[in-house]
Amino acid sequence: MTSSSTTAHPSDTDLLGSVIEALDRLRATGPLVHCLTNDVVVNFTANALLAVGAAPAMVDIPEESGMFAGVAGGLLVNLGTPHAEQRAAIEAAVASAGEAGTPWVLDPVAIGALPVRTELAHRLRDARPTVVRGNASEVLALAEAGAGGRGVDALDEVDAAAEVATRLAGTTGAVVAVSGPVDLVTDGARTARVANGDVLLTKVTGGGCALGAVMAAFAAESDDPFVATVAAVTTYTVAAELAAARAAGPGSFAVGFLDALASVSGDDLRVRARLS
Amino acid sequence: MTSSSTTAHPSDTDLLGSVIEALDRLRATGPLVHCLTNDVVVNFTANALLAVGAAPAMVDIPEESGMFAGVAGGLLVNLGTPHAEQRAAIEAAVASAGEAGTPWVLDPVAIGALPVRTELAHRLRDARPTVVRGNASEVLALAEAGAGGRGVDALDEVDAAAEVATRLAGTTGAVVAVSGPVDLVTDGARTARVANGDVLLTKVTGGGCALGAVMAAFAAESDDPFVATVAAVTTYTVAAELAAARAAGPGSFAVGFLDALASVSGDDLRVRARLS
Amino acid sequence: MTSSSTTAHPSDTDLLGSVIEALDRLRATGPLVHCLTNDVVVNFTANALLAVGAAPAMVDIPEESGMFAGVAGGLLVNLGTPHAEQRAAIEAAVASAGEAGTPWVLDPVAIGALPVRTELAHRLRDARPTVVRGNASEVLALAEAGAGGRGVDALDEVDAAAEVATRLAGTTGAVVAVSGPVDLVTDGARTARVANGDVLLTKVTGGGCALGAVMAAFAAESDDPFVATVAAVTTYTVAAELAAARAAGPGSFAVGFLDALASVSGDDLRVRARLS
Numbered sequence: 001m002t003s004s005s006t007t008a009h010p011s012d013t014d015l016l017g018s019v020i021e022a023l024d025r026l027r028a029t030g031p032l033v034h035c036l037t038n039d040v041v042v043n044f045t046a047n048a049l050l051a052v053g054a055a056p057a058m059v060d061i062p063e064e065s066g067m068f069a070g071v072a073g074g075l076l077v078n079l080g081t082p083h084a085e086q087r088a089a090i091e092a093a094v095a096s097a098g099e100a101g102t103p104w105v106l107d108p109v110a111i112g113a114l115p116v117r118t119e120l121a122h123r124l125r126d127a128r129p130t131v132v133r134g135n136a137s138e139v140l141a142l143a144e145a146g147a148g149g150r151g152v153d154a155l156d157e158v159d160a161a162a163e164v165a166t167r168l169a170g171t172t173g174a175v176v177a178v179s180g181p182v183d184l185v186t187d188g189a190r191t192a193r194v195a196n197g198d199v200l201l202t203k204v205t206g207g208g209c210a211l212g213a214v215m216a217a218f219a220a221e222s223d224d225p226f227v228a229t230v231a232a233v234t235t236y237t238v239a240a241e242l243a244a245a246r247a248a249g250p251g252s253f254a255v256g257f258l259d260a261l262a263s264v265s266g267d268d269l270r271v272r273a274r275l276s
Numbered sequence: 277m278t279s280s281s282t283t284a285h286p287s288d289t290d291l292l293g294s295v296i297e298a299l300d301r302l303r304a305t306g307p308l309v310h311c312l313t314n315d316v317v318v319n320f321t322a323n324a325l326l327a328v329g330a331a332p333a334m335v336d337i338p339e340e341s342g343m344f345a346g347v348a349g350g351l352l353v354n355l356g357t358p359h360a361e362q363r364a365a366i367e368a369a370v371a372s373a374g375e376a377g378t379p380w381v382l383d384p385v386a387i388g389a390l391p392v393r394t395e396l397a398h399r400l401r402d403a404r405p406t407v408v409r410g411n412a413s414e415v416l417a418l419a420e421a422g423a424g425g426r427g428v429d430a431l432d433e434v435d436a437a438a439e440v441a442t443r444l445a446g447t448t449g450a451v452v453a454v455s456g457p458v459d460l461v462t463d464g465a466r467t468a469r470v471a472n473g474d475v476l477l478t479k480v481t482g483g484g485c486a487l488g489a490v491m492a493a494f495a496a497e498s499d500d501p502f503v504a505t506v507a508a509v510t511t512y513t514v515a516a517e518l519a520a521a522r523a524a525g526p527g528s529f530a531v532g533f534l535d536a537l538a539s540v541s542g543d544d545l546r547v548r549a550r551l552s
Numbered sequence: 553m554t555s556s557s558t559t560a561h562p563s564d565t566d567l568l569g570s571v572i573e574a575l576d577r578l579r580a581t582g583p584l585v586h587c588l589t590n591d592v593v594v595n596f597t598a599n600a601l602l603a604v605g606a607a608p609a610m611v612d613i614p615e616e617s618g619m620f621a622g623v624a625g626g627l628l629v630n631l632g633t634p635h636a637e638q639r640a641a642i643e644a645a646v647a648s649a650g651e652a653g654t655p656w657v658l659d660p661v662a663i664g665a666l667p668v669r670t671e672l673a674h675r676l677r678d679a680r681p682t683v684v685r686g687n688a689s690e691v692l693a694l695a696e697a698g699a700g701g702r703g704v705d706a707l708d709e710v711d712a713a714a715e716v717a718t719r720l721a722g723t724t725g726a727v728v729a730v731s732g733p734v735d736l737v738t739d740g741a742r743t744a745r746v747a748n749g750d751v752l753l754t755k756v757t758g759g760g761c762a763l764g765a766v767m768a769a770f771a772a773e774s775d776d777p778f779v780a781t782v783a784a785v786t787t788y789t790v791a792a793e794l795a796a797a798r799a800a801g802p803g804s805f806a807v808g809f810l811d812a813l814a815s816v817s818g819d820d821l822r823v824r825a826r827l828s
Binding site for chain 3: 043051059063068256257263
């Protein structure tokens with residue numbers, strides 16, 4: 001492979017090389033990822049992090065989350081079930097992550113019409129997350145460019161959100177990742193599309209939410225959040241393809257997906273990644 | 277198949293035809309199901325809904341649950357871990373469901389001796405749930421005809437609960453479903469028994485709780501809650517049989533059960549359903 | 553097999569005989585196990601209890617937990633996500649367990665630097681738990697002999713914790729179990745080492761936490777908590793070996809582990825247990 005460049009408009013080959021290096025680095029270092037996430041997916045999220053090679057920790061009370069976000073390698077803030085105690089824990093963790101320089105991912109699940117999470121998401125957006133991850137309607141709602149989603153379904157096409165995502169990246173400084181049949185990642189200047197994955201990923205709860213945690217794991221071991229985010233999406237969606245090929249339905253897919261996340265290799269990415 | 281009639285004492289064949297139509301309709305429409313359920317089973321419940329073809333959403337804070345219950349297709353209220361914040365969310369959701377006409381399922385987990393959930397369940401019973409689901413001892417306790425259960429075990433036989441269930445249906449207007457080796461469903465006037473299922477379903481946590489969510493999914497797309505409830509029980513327990521035939525234990529059963537819920541067809545129901 | 557003696561320094565053969573008897577007894581009686589545990593592992597914990605033959609119940613609000621701990625066969629207190637409401641539920645449950653003589657297990661997850669759980673763990677330690685379970689760094693922190701862990705990782709070797717564990721058992725009256733490549737169990741007078749298990753158990757979230765619940769199940773049906781704890785560790789880690797032999801990664805391992813917990817037999821233990 002050619003040497004990679006992560007700072008300016010790498011070619012597709014350069015980017016793939018950087019992605020593979022990022023996976024190797026994550027496996028070698030096992031970053032500690034602090035997750036403040038929803039009750040529905042917290043188990044799957046922890047197992048996805050363990051599988052990919054990271055160490056999950058769900059320290060989700062306000063008296064402890066600030067301290068912990070300061071020592072963790074990365075932080076995930078997912079708004080799927082924003083209980084009052086967790087909202088306080090999130091505020092403490094995000095403040096601490098900002099002070100300590102801990103990279104953090106914001107996943108504004110189902111914002112738009114639901115008032116508590118929407119108001120919180122807008123406030124968190126302005127606290128300079130490292131990465132924002134959502135489906136098209138969530139990204140539109142975060143940018144206050146759309147009405148938001150119906151739960152975790154994506155009503156808007158990814159392409160329709162591309163312009164808004166680029167603008168959101170520009171105004172917030174975050175890398176913005178939009179999930180869909182083709183995933184889009186942009187930091188405002190650079191944009192990548194990842195055409196991997198499988199529809200079964202939408203048939204397992206946490207299929208999207210756990211990706212946010214994996215992004216935090218990659219961001220923990222990278223000085224380029226754009227490359228880290230592309231690496232997370234590529235690793236995750238290629239693992240999904242490997243699992244889907246052996247699955248008999250959503251139950252066996254979820255099991256095989258964790259196996260695949262643990263075994264997916266740089267060679268798998270080299271053969272399968274559809275990056276552009 | 278003969279044409280079905282869902283309004284008055286259908287024959288077994290008519291009922292099975294209606295059940296198959298209900299499954300086809302659920303798969304075609306993908307109803308949004310709002311779940312206020314316990315921490316133990318919330319992940320399995322979401323995955324069961326996705327597998328059967330519905331869209332789960334666990335909006336469980338009081339500031340958001342009322343609004344959401346008004347737009348959801350169906351609502352599940354499960355009392356397994358009734359935290360204070362969730363109790364408030366339940367009250368808001370049930371009030372809103374009543375106003376909006378959203379069908380809702382009450383699962384009074386482990387009521388009887390435990391005071392908070394028992395008092396709440398009695399109050400919710402009087403708020404006119406569309407469907408009540410429980411094991412025999414829970415149904416007896418909800419009707420204030422027995423002392424309640426030991427956790428989620430069923431100490432009383434389903435048959436012993438049949439009379440009480442019929443009376444409870446009459447006084448509340450709800451369809452009452454009693455789980456057991458043979459499941460009983462009654463709306464007071466009509467009664468069906470479903471003799472499908474497998475004992476492995478009792479060896480996976482959420483085996484009963486997720487059924488309540490599937491009932492809410494069927495009720496969302498039906499104007500006859502009795503048929504919807506029979507359809508949910510039949511689909512669910514036939515899927516359990518399909519999974520049990522391939523399982524090596526409770527772990528592989530749970531995985532295969534989600535696969536089977538996603539693939540179970542009208543033909544499977546026609547061949548296997550033991551409805552009477 | 554020779555007859556077993558559980559009261560004074562049994563030989564390895566005697567201890568193995570007692571372990572097998574304990575497993576048979578658990579399967580015959582199906583003890584009710586009350587779990588106050590963390591959100592991440594609560595589903596896996598309930599499924600592990602069901603698989604091994606116990607009946608889980610997660611009654612985790614303060615208005616109900618005290619009553620329930622008084623009637624349960626055993627109680628698990630796990631501090632992984634100690635929300636305010638759960639902390640109150642724990643205090644009520646532990647007080648009630650003490651009065652009723654319900655055996656209980658304390659799992660002080662990630663104590664050391666995190667203030668709320670650490671203070672609570674020290675207080676619970678002084679309330680005379682029947683069993684304490686943790687990794688080496690957690691046991692050191694509970695004994696106030698070390699700085700505690702990084703989440704659920706074990707930074708200290710089990711052997712280094714052996715002396716501290718023996719002292720902690722002496723001062724608290726608890727059986728102390730230290731997880732690691734070789735598990736250590738001591739009641740101060742007797743010490744056993746169990747050299748079974750598989751590294752995949754550390755790649756599934758709840759791999760350690762669910763063991764605490766299984767310990768509570770065994771303690772519910774034993775008058776010797778030392779033998780009960782050794783039986784739990786042996787059954788659990790032998791099941792892990794059986795599952796690991798068939799696993800393709802952490803996903804399939806977790807599934808196969810539940811299958812193995814449900815099927816592991818006295819003969820399996822006799823052939824595979826590496827007790828000393």
